[in-house]
């Protein structure tokens with residue numbers, strides 16, 4: 571019995587059944603059945619206790635590393651198209667975790683080095699979604715960071731090490747778990763070296779940030795200030811080994827395709843001999859001819875490129891892919907609106923033509939699948955404004971004309 575009684579028999583304030591601390595001395599007291607309570611501090615102690623045995627975690631994790639096939643199948647549920655990318659990533663991730671799970675097993679003294687990943691593909695084609703979905707399937711901590719927010723040590727902005735802090739925090743504060751996580755660094759193409767890329771507007775040198783990233787990406791024991799921000803000489807630091815963290819860097823690398831095309835398609839000795847012109851090649855076909863020098867030319871430093879040996883290319887999403895994205899994935903936009911309007915007893919339908927029109931609008935915007943939600947949201951606003959006032963049992967049909975804003979959606983009363 572955790573609750574003591576006052577002299578008159580009434581119950582006293584609640585206390586933790588484990589350490590006996592009273593409710594007002596702890597941050598949170600969680601109730602179990604029969605007046606049993608546990609405080610936040612005791613939960614923390616129990617949790618650390620459970621996680622203390624690192625080997626045990628490794629064990630359960632080993633048994634559950636999904637095969638490349640399983641990984642790809644999972645990715646297929648959420649990501650449309652990008653088949654090559656999904657395959658390469660599935661193999662890379664499987665190999666990465668296989669290597670971690672067998673740290674001491676060396677075959678013929680061959681030490682397998684970590685293989686981080688570089689993802690190249692236009693905006694809104696699924697780079698972030700791929701990285702996130704992989705982490706979800708693997709049940710490992712995941713952190714995402716935008717490279718443009720990073721600065722060289724000493725500048726105002728985020729220190730490179732704060733990426734690790736994010737990962738630790740997403741691992742519930744357990745740096746052991748964080749050491750097996752996945753970090754996705756977005757917009758890696760925006761930290762190009764100054765001078766190489768004319769569109770560069772940052773005053774902090776991208777090269778310095780790349781140098782900073784280099785260390786944690788290749789594997790080091792980093793010291794992270796527990797509360798983020800600048801390192802303070804007196805503050806204690808969290809140590810974290812980044813050797814087993816999988817780094818996936820992604821970027822659009824605008825113009826890189828043209829650069830490769832100039833070399834391999836338009837060059838007199840290139841394979842323009844096939845008779846195809848540049849725009850007839852898919853991005854992934856062009857990127858098969860990517861050479862590290864192309865990336866150097868783009869402003870990445872060679873050491874950094876060397877740490878990202880696996881290159882994955884994503885294709886532009888065509889109309890068909892966009893159509894599928896609108897209607898097919900588990901959490902497809904259309905399904906979400908249908909479910910939402912079902913609460914108002916309204917049946918929502920889109921004609922095929924309407925779906926085409928949405929896809930075409932997205933193609934014009936050149937933001938890949940990223941703009942789809944906004945497009946649908948905008949056209950659904952009027953419908954969602956009116957529907958709740960009309961009473962239930964209605965049918966709404968979205969046609970191409972509605973998408974192109976030439977008329978309002980038709981609302982039809984359904985037979986009760």
Ligand SMILES: Nc1ncnc2c1ncn2[C@@H]1O[C@H](COP(=O)(O)OP(=O)(O)O)[C@@H](O)[C@H]1O
Pocket residue numbers: 648649650651652691692693694695696697698699700895899938939940
């Ligand atoms: N291949 C795809 N399959 C399904 N949805 C996608 C795909 N690509 C993009 N999306 C949708 O567009 C949104 C933005 O994609 P994102 O992965 O952030 O693009 P980026 O390549 O710019 O990182 C995603 O949240 C998802 O809803």
Ligand SMILES: [Mg+2]
Pocket residue numbers: 697698756
């Ligand atoms: Mg992204």
